[in-house]
Amino acid sequence: MRLLVLGGTWFVGRVLVEDAVGRGWAVTTFNRGRSGPDVAGVHLVRGDRTNTKDLDRLAADGPWDAVVDVGGAEPRSVGLAAQVLGAQARRYVFVSTVSVYRDWPASPVDESSPPHPGNPDLVVEDPRWDAERYGPHKAGCEAAILRSVSSDRLLIVRPGVVLGPHEYVGRLPWWLRRMARGGRVLAPAPANRPIQPVDVRDLASFLLDLVGWSASGIFNVAAPAGHATYGRMLEACTAATRDVRGSDEVEIVWAEPDWLVEQGVRQWTEIPLWRVPPGTWQVDAMRAAAAGLRCRPIEQTVLDTWAWLAAGGAPVWHERQGEHGIDPARERRIIDMWGLRSDAAASEQRLV
Ligand SMILES: NC(=O)c1ccc[n+]([C@@H]2O[C@H](COP(=O)([O-])OP(=O)(O)OC[C@H]3O[C@@H](n4cnc5c(N)ncnc54)[C@H](OP(=O)(O)O)[C@@H]3O)[C@@H](O)[C@H]2O)c1
Numbered sequence: 229m230r231l232l233v234l235g236g237t238w239f240v241g242r243v244l245v246e247d248a249v250g251r252g253w254a255v256t257t258f259n260r261g262r263s264g265p266d267v268a269g270v271h272l273v274r275g276d277r278t279n280t281k282d283l284d285r286l287a288a289d290g291p292w293d294a295v296v297d298v299g300g301a302e303p304r305s306v307g308l309a310a311q312v313l314g315a316q317a318r319r320y321v322f323v324s325t326v327s328v329y330r331d332w333p334a335s336p337v338d339e340s341s342p343p344h345p346g347n348p349d350l351v352v353e354d355p356r357w358d359a360e361r362y363g364p365h366k367a368g369c370e371a372a373i374l375r376s377v378s379s380d381r382l383l384i385v386r387p388g389v390v391l392g393p394h395e396y397v398g399r400l401p402w403w404l405r406r407m408a409r410g411g412r413v414l415a416p417a418p419a420n421r422p423i424q425p426v427d428v429r430d431l432a433s434f435l436l437d438l439v440g441w442s443a444s445g446i447f448n449v450a451a452p453a454g455h456a457t458y459g460r461m462l463e464a465c466t467a468a469t470r471d472v473r474g475s476d477e478v479e480i481v482w483a484e485p486d487w488l489v490e491q492g493v494r495q496w497t498e499i500p501l502w503r504v505p506p507g508t509w510q511v512d513a514m515r516a517a518a519a520g521l522r523c524r525p526i527e528q529t530v531l532d533t534w535a536w537l538a539a540g541g542a543p544v545w546h547e548r549q550g551e552h553g554i555d556p557a558r559e560r561r562i563i564d565m566w567g568l569r570s571d572a573a574a575s576e577q578r579l580v
Contacts, residue, residue, distance in 0.1 A: 232286075248436055321435065322373055333506075346372075383438055406465075
């Protein structure tokens with residue numbers, strides 16, 4: 229199997245390439261060689277995906293059984309790559325996101341839910357991360373590819389939250405480091421809130437299986453409902469970091485989510501992986517499950533991510549890392565306020 233991966237050195241792309249090389253596939257990666265280290269065993273082509281000449285030079289290395297555009301986020305350059313490389317690929321694959329759905333996270337979504345109206349010609353002038361623009365931009369990327377690649381040759385995977393070793397967004401690494409510090413830890417109730425993160429290795433393996441079967445179409449990729457809870461994830465982080473914490477125990481303080489919102493706690497970032505809209509963790513991924521997606525237990529993802537960090541693993545730098553986590557002094561203050569509120573509620577009950 230001949231595979232071309234656009235990218236391949238940060239997180240999803242890196243793990244995908246490692247898996248493909250492990251399967252004995254002939255893998256070419258295309259990137260600028262600026263950020264993450266290359267995976268051993270690949271054929272490297274250096275170049276900039278926004279540059280037509282670089283893409284033409286890359287196309288001369290084809291054909292491939294599949295081309296995977298992993299990190300594309302700008303509609304015009306994603307469309308350009310599909311235009312230049314599409315004819316050299318039996319299958320074209322795009323790693324998209326559930327953020328393309330217009331109603332996510334407000335409402336549950338499946339593959340038939342309406343996407344944002346994306347502009348396939350859009351040039352992104354300001355490359356800084358922007359949560360509001362991310363979904364519409366990725367929708368524009370999907371539309372841009374469809375101009376050059378017919379839908380029967382196109383595979384689009386739309387993952388929800390992806391966790392695991394090499395994660396550069398900084399969600400699970402923050403929680404692990406927080407638990408490693410010990411003490412009273414602010415967490416959003418309830419502990420049994422279902423969550424659906426997918427392990428990056430399960431995403432990669434599923435995507436490559438689909439490529440192997442020449443699949444096309446759209447697949448949401450998320451762990452099935454009931455696979456994990458917020459509480460289990462935090463317990464796993466607590467257990468994984470026990471050795472470095474020593475005698476400093478963790479006490480998880482579960483506070484009501486609406487009250488946290490009233491205090492101005494920023495959802496999704498200040499407390500990573502927590503947000504209140506009801507559709508957040510209601511991504512229907514039954515089509516992927518029926519096609520063979522298997523999700524390892526959250527405890528395994530947590531353990532392996534900690535093992536990677538503890539062994540000196542460092543993600544590529546990304547501006548999003550800085551937006552995650554709550555300042556320790558602010559966390560203490562909010563926990564104290566929550567405690568006073570709970571004490572007041574208890575004495576009120578005694579008076580009734
Ligand atoms: N994390 C999540 O929870 C989550 C959830 C849903 C969907 N997703 C999707 O998953 C994907 C994650 O991808 P990833 O970042 O991990 O992919 P990746 O393929 O591992 O890394 C991005 C690659 O793009 C290369 N690159 C960047 N700019 C380039 C340019 N101008 N020309 C050529 N190469 C360039 C980088 O190398 P150089 O810098 O060296 O060029 C790097 O190899 C994204 O599409 C994201 O939307 C993520």
